[in-house]
Amino acid sequence: MDISKEKLEWIYTTMYRIRRFEETMLEQTLKGNSMGVAHTSDGQEAPPTGICAHLTDKDWIGSTHRGHGHCISKGLETDKMMAEVFGKATGQCGGKGGSMHISDFSKGMLGANGIVGASIPLAVGAALTAKLKGIENESVGVSFFGDGASSQGVLHEAMNLASVWKLPVIFACENNGYAEATPSWYAVSAEDISARAEGYGMPGVVVDGMDVFAVYDAAGEAIARARAGEGPTFLEMKTYRYHGHFHADDTSKYRKAEEEEHYKKLDSIKHFERTVSKQKLMTEKKMKSIRDSIEQEMLDAVEFALSSPMPDVSTLYDDVYVNYSNPIAGLR
Amino acid sequence: MTTSQTNPLGPGYEGVAGSETRFRDIFRDTLRAEMIRDEDVFLMGEDISGGFDKDTKEPLDAWGGPFAATKGLVQEFGPERIRDAPISEAGFVGAAVGSALTGMRPVVDLMYFDFVTVAFDQLLSNAAKSRYMFGGQTKVPLTLFARSGAGTGHAAQHSESFYSMLAHIPGLKVVVPSDPYSVKGLLAAAIRDDDPVFVVNDKKLINLTGFVPDEEYVIELGKGRYMRRGSDVTLVGMSYTTVACQKAADQLAEIGIDAEVIDMMSLSPFDEDILIESVQKTNNVVIVDEDTPRASMASEFAAVIADKAFDYLDAPVKRVTAPHSPVPYNRDLEIEFMPSAEDVVGTVKNMLGRE
Numbered sequence: 191m192d193i194s195k196e197k198l199e200w201i202y203t204t205m206y207r208i209r210r211f212e213e214t215m216l217e218q219t220l221k222g223n224s225m226g227v228a229h230t231s232d233g234q235e236a237p238p239t240g241i242c243a244h245l246t247d248k249d250w251i252g253s254t255h256r257g258h259g260h261c262i263s264k265g266l267e268t269d270k271m272m273a274e275v276f277g278k279a280t281g282q283c284g285g286k287g288g289s290m291h292i293s294d295f296s297k298g299m300l301g302a303n304g305i306v307g308a309s310i311p312l313a314v315g316a317a318l319t320a321k322l323k324g325i326e327n328e329s330v331g332v333s334f335f336g337d338g339a340s341s342q343g344v345l346h347e348a349m350n351l352a353s354v355w356k357l358p359v360i361f362a363c364e365n366n367g368y369a370e371a372t373p374s375w376y377a378v379s380a381e382d383i384s385a386r387a388e389g390y391g392m393p394g395v396v397v398d399g400m401d402v403f404a405v406y407d408a409a410g411e412a413i414a415r416a417r418a419g420e421g422p423t424f425l426e427m428k429t430y431r432y433h434g435h436f437h438a439d440d441t442s443k444y445r446k447a448e449e450e451e452h453y454k455k456l457d458s459i460k461h462f463e464r465t466v467s468k469q470k471l472m473t474e475k476k477m478k479s480i481r482d483s484i485e486q487e488m489l490d491a492v493e494f495a496l497s498s499p500m501p502d503v504s505t506l507y508d509d510v511y512v513n514y515s516n517p518i519a520g521l522r
Numbered sequence: 523m524t525t526s527q528t529n530p531l532g533p534g535y536e537g538v539a540g541s542e543t544r545f546r547d548i549f550r551d552t553l554r555a556e557m558i559r560d561e562d563v564f565l566m567g568e569d570i571s572g573g574f575d576k577d578t579k580e581p582l583d584a585w586g587g588p589f590a591a592t593k594g595l596v597q598e599f600g601p602e603r604i605r606d607a608p609i610s611e612a613g614f615v616g617a618a619v620g621s622a623l624t625g626m627r628p629v630v631d632l633m634y635f636d637f638v639t640v641a642f643d644q645l646l647s648n649a650a651k652s653r654y655m656f657g658g659q660t661k662v663p664l665t666l667f668a669r670s671g672a673g674t675g676h677a678a679q680h681s682e683s684f685y686s687m688l689a690h691i692p693g694l695k696v697v698v699p700s701d702p703y704s705v706k707g708l709l710a711a712a713i714r715d716d717d718p719v720f721v722v723n724d725k726k727l728i729n730l731t732g733f734v735p736d737e738e739y740v741i742e743l744g745k746g747r748y749m750r751r752g753s754d755v756t757l758v759g760m761s762y763t764t765v766a767c768q769k770a771a772d773q774l775a776e777i778g779i780d781a782e783v784i785d786m787m788s789l790s791p792f793d794e795d796i797l798i799e800s801v802q803k804t805n806n807v808v809i810v811d812e813d814t815p816r817a818s819m820a821s822e823f824a825a826v827i828a829d830k831a832f833d834y835l836d837a838p839v840k841r842v843t844a845p846h847s848p849v850p851y852n853r854d855l856e857i858e859f860m861p862s863a864e865d866v867v868g869t870v871k872n873m874l875g876r877e
Contacts, residue, residue, distance in 0.1 A: 250620075250624060252620070281657075282657070283655065283656050283657030283659070284657035284658070285657075286654060286655055286656070286657045286658075287655040287656055287657060291655040291656060293656045293659065293660075294659070295623070295656070295659050295660045296659075300620065300623060300624075301652065301655075301656055303647075303648075304647075305643060305647045308616070308643060308644065308647050308648060309648075310616070311612070311613050311614075311615075311616025311617045311619070311620060311644065312616060312617075312619060312620035312623065312648060313620060314613070314616070314617045314620060315616065315617035315618060315619060315620020315621035315622070315623070315624065315628075316620045316621070316623070316624045317620075318617055318620070318621045318626075319620075319621045319624040319625055319626050320624075321602075322564060322602060322603070322621075322626060323625070331620070343612065344612045344613060344616060344643075344644075347608075347610035347612055347613025347614075347616075348613050348616065348617070350608055350610060350613070351607070351608065351610060351613045351614060351617060354608060355605075508658060509653050509654050509657065509658035510653070510654055510692050510693055511653070511693065511695070511717045512653065512661050512715075512716035512717050513715070513716060513717070514695070514717070514743070514744065514791055
């Protein structure tokens with residue numbers, strides 16, 4: 191396997207961090223410590239991890255309402271993420287954005303986005319910046335979206351633009367089989383969404399989205415193409431979300447127990463553990479020490495979020511504009 | 523226009539070097555100047571440099587862009603910075619937002635103002651909200667422009683003036699030049715501004731000429747100006763209706779009514795102070811807007827005046843606007859649709875009890 195020891199550790203740490211962040215955040219949300227709606231991505235750890243393993247802070251990613259895994263893969267800190275979900279002043283967006291808008295521009299993260307498909311052209315725009323500045327080799331744009339967004343017109347516009355302008359873009363489709371409760375077999379007209387890539391003049395690849403090594407390899411090729419100025423690639427990663435569409439969603443109303451059991455057997459973290467053990471690439475002791483450190487990190491993140499102050503109410507009026515302080519503070 | 527009372531350039535511009543210039547020409551010259559000034563500025567839009575030579579793949583600049591707004595720019599700046607876009611407004615406006623978020627200063631030509639709706643989600647959900655919902659960690663230095671307005675036989679889907687819909691959105695700024703002088707200063711200010719700004723140009727202005735100083739200048743966003751001082755009634759114009767207000771003021775002068783004309787220039791933010799200052803003096807106000815009246819800028823200005831200058835009013839605030847209807851194609855119907863100088867004069871005469 192052509193992955194360095196450090197990279198393997200990073201992959202395991204990242205996947206486990208996503209898993210435990212989502213589980214912890216869900217638990218906290220159900221306890222009432224979060225302020226609103228939260229969408230979990232546990233089960234889908236492989237796609238963002240396998241892709242972002244190839245990226246640096248100079249590369250940009252666009253994300254979705256189910257964005258925690260993208261944020262963590264891009265290096266955001268879980269304490270500030272948790273604080274944001276809790277609506278606290280110390281949150282990644284000062285409590286203004288919440289779960290659906292976590293972002294960190296210093297880490298090349300263009301923001302989780304609450305409108306399905308809306309972040310796709312943002313990643314194309316980031317790639318356009320790279321092209322205009324002549325830095326395609328060090329700054330690609332990755333757009334994460336799901337099978338639901340594959341039906342949005344803006345995806346098709348963005349794919350055409352990226353291809354016509356030969357931009358360094360990866361269209362990273364995380365097909366988890368469901369758009370909210372609607373199955374993709376009902377809502378998507380193609381067997382494989384990636385087949386549509388051909389119509390836009392770019393390679394379309396189907397990847398096992400429960401296998402982080404498969405994602406890592408496919409993403410490596412796609413990102414190398416982008417950095418070499420050869421244009422966009424479409425990756426469709428077939429994956430599965432373990433929990434509901436949002437924190438209070440009961441999946442038993444629209445998914446069969448057997449289906450859920452089937453995907454748990456394919457679990458991407460267990461698959462990683464089996465693979466590295468079999469190939470003697472990482473010891474169980476090492477993996478346990480990574481898991482233990484993540485468990486502590488989650489305790490710390492919750493403690494940080496719980497103990498952080500609420501934003502001052504006066505911040506309501508801040509940052510609507512850069513250089514114009516809004517005189518319409520409210521008609522009251 | 524009675525020039526003795528009119529000073530569109532404001533105090534301090536007497537004797538300034540300049541020339542009579544067409545709106546469309548100074549618009550293009552300003553785009554050019556801003557692209558020279560800042561290499562992060564680039565243009566995107568449909569047909570802004572096309573078509574293309576099939577053999578050489580070189581842009582032909584066949585139209586000089588919609589309304590010739592970008593004529594000659596591709597020859598000077600090349601197709602990377604004068605970026606001809608496929609017909610996919612949501613896609614390229616979204617890409618422009620992404621590009622603005624990552625360090626560029628894109629300027630987007632949306633051709634007809636009506637096409638805003640095709641890209642509306644990108645404007646509302648991404649351009650306007652990114653700074654706020656991400657807690658102030660980023661900015662969106664994006665400029666968009668398009669042509670609005672009835673009067674050219676473009677019918678219902680190419681003649682809208684619904685800039686009120688954009689002004690409604692926190693995070694967006696909206697400016698409405700009314701002459702060559704104001705478009706030069708407002709476009710430059712929009713491109714240099716760190717927030718997303720929409721420059722709405724009424725088609726009826728594009729071939730008009732007016733005095734433009736040679737020197738570089740910007741007009742502060744959010745400021746209105748007096749086009750003419752008067753004491754009997756305030757006429758509030760925006761975009762092309764400022765021209766209609768000036769014509770109305772000339773006609774009113776002939777019957778001894780001394781009208782003051784305000785050009786709002788910016789719709790978001792907008793200049794509350796100039797509205798209140800003028801109404802405190804004239805005690806009568808007519809707001810003239812080619813947008814349809816419900817939830818319009820005319821209604822917003824009327825609300826502000828009622829709220830903050832009510833005690834100064836001698837008569838109810840009047841709005842002269844388009845009717846609550848789509849823009850018709852037929853010339854007679856279209857003329858009836860648009861607020862005219864005659865409509866303004868009639869409203870003022872009724873208001874002041876003059877027949």
